[in-house]
Amino acid sequence: MFRPKLPDTPHVPSITTHIPQDHAPAPSAGRSVAPFVGAGAVAAVVVVGVVLTALLAAVAVSAVSVAIAAVVLRSLITGANRR
DSSP states (O other), X not given: OOSOOXXXXXXXXXXXOOXXXXXXXXXXXXXXSSOOOOHHHHHHHHHHHHHHHHHHHHHHHHHHHHHHHHHHHHHHHHHHHHO
């Protein structure tokens, strides 16, 4: 009752080909044997690289600003103690 009714498919005859074993195709010198990396993977790596670079730049700017604030506060405190 809940099983789908599939249409009858005609029988397709199988086609066999003979490939000689002594003439096996060799990989060409210009192409790598490794599988092809898609454009989506490359785009993902680029996006991750940009995000990590932006985070590193934000941390560096924050560290510089904290260091400058520490130097200013230190000079204000030592100036107040001399008076």
